[in-house]
Amino acid sequence: MDLDLTLVRAFVATAGTLHFGRAAEELNTSQQVVSKRVARLEEVLGARLFERHGGVRLSEAGERFLPAAREVLTAGERAVATVTGAGPVVRIDTWGHLYAPMRTVAEAVRALGAVRWEPGPGRDWPSVAQALLRGDTDLGFGRVHPLPDGRDAGLTQRLVRLEPVDVVVGPSHPLAAADVLRPADLRDSVLVCPAELDRLDFLRRFADAFGITRRHDGPNLGLDHLAQHLRTAPEGFTVFPADVPLPDHLGLRSIPLVEPTPLYAWSLAWRESSRHPLLAALLRGFAESGRTRRWLEYRPQRDWLPDTDHPKLTGRQTPGR
Structure with missing residues (x-):
């Protein structure tokens, strides 16, 4: 036929x-x-x-x-x-937009040459997973976590970056003058979430793991709105991947977290039954960037990952030293 x-x-x-x-x-x-x-x-x-x-x-x-x-x-x-000769098209949906996922993708795609990229804004990982399963997009990029009822069956992921997480506070926060902080130091502060907490798997697990019981969430109104809230909330804080650019006109402080250092796991996801022809080359690009920039360093005695991220460590590329 x-x-x-x-x-x-x-x-x-x-x-x-x-x-x-x-x-x-x-x-x-x-x-x-x-x-x-x-x-x-x-x-x-x-x-x-x-x-x-x-x-x-x-x-x-x-x-x-x-x-x-x-x-x-x-x-x-x-x-x-x-x-x-128009060049291949790669459709990639990203999520976690406040954390600027495309800055990491951009590092890995430089070696692919004349490829037409069509980035799409996914709402969150569940919505991108559905888009992958429907064939609406070729790849997904963001933090992947297990979905209930096997809704991610048929999808494959590859961990490509473990990014240290900093705490971000306003100038009037009692800890704003610190050079480094421990997650335990934040127990008396209020975790300010950039969206509804039930959509933020990493932040929810972080707060649960370190006993942070005071939490404030709401609709995602963008980075400027979040920054303004932190600036006017003396007890408020949030956490951000360390390399994410933040507004520099509001006096926010980004302070490294230690003992342990939380890591944000970035992964590439695709439907195993429909691999894009350029997937292998893209994975090589991520592996090379990871070696050069030490993206996949993980030391259990130093770092913290949510339990659901630990299986991603199997088979990860050994970072350059």
Whole structure:
């Protein structure tokens, strides 16, 4: 059976919008044309892909067909690129945006040459995991943690960086003059979270591990909002990966944490059944950056990682010394 990519594209657009009219706008054609193309694809496949009663929704056959249909379109785009010389496209969704994940990705991709990157802003790891499983993106980058009910089954991850974490306080915090701090020193302070705490696995585990019971969270309104809150909250603090640039006009202090030093684990994730052709080269880029910049140093007697991050240490690259 030969699949017409025009028909498959109409199906994928409709599946993404669950609306023939909006799919037509996306494809720059008419609703009638999209409807006909989907109907023709259903005829070719011998299966109904959408239920059309009381609105448009995917049928069971449509749910099964959608991931493979997305892969077909992606493969078609890559095939065209090999002939036109346009260069391959890599779709990568990141999360944990206040921690600037793309600064780490940028270090690893320099050696890949003429590659077209399409970064996407993921809401959090669960949403990026779903995008990977659906085939909406090729790679995910951020802090990966186990998802309930096996929702991450079929996904593979590679630890690429362990970044030391600093404590960030405003100028009026009682500990603002310290040169270094221990996590235990923060027990009488208030952990200010940049989003709802149930979405911040690392911060929640950090607070639980070091007995920090006073916590303040809320909607993610951006780095400037968080910085302003810290500046006006004498007892407030947050923790940030050490190399993240912070606003320098508000007098915030970034203080190293020791005894132990918490580490933030950055990982690359992908769907094992749909490896991007450039994945191996990208992993080599991360490994080289890790050796050069000592990204994967971990000493149990010195550092702290959440228990759920320990399995990621197996097979990690040995850092350069």
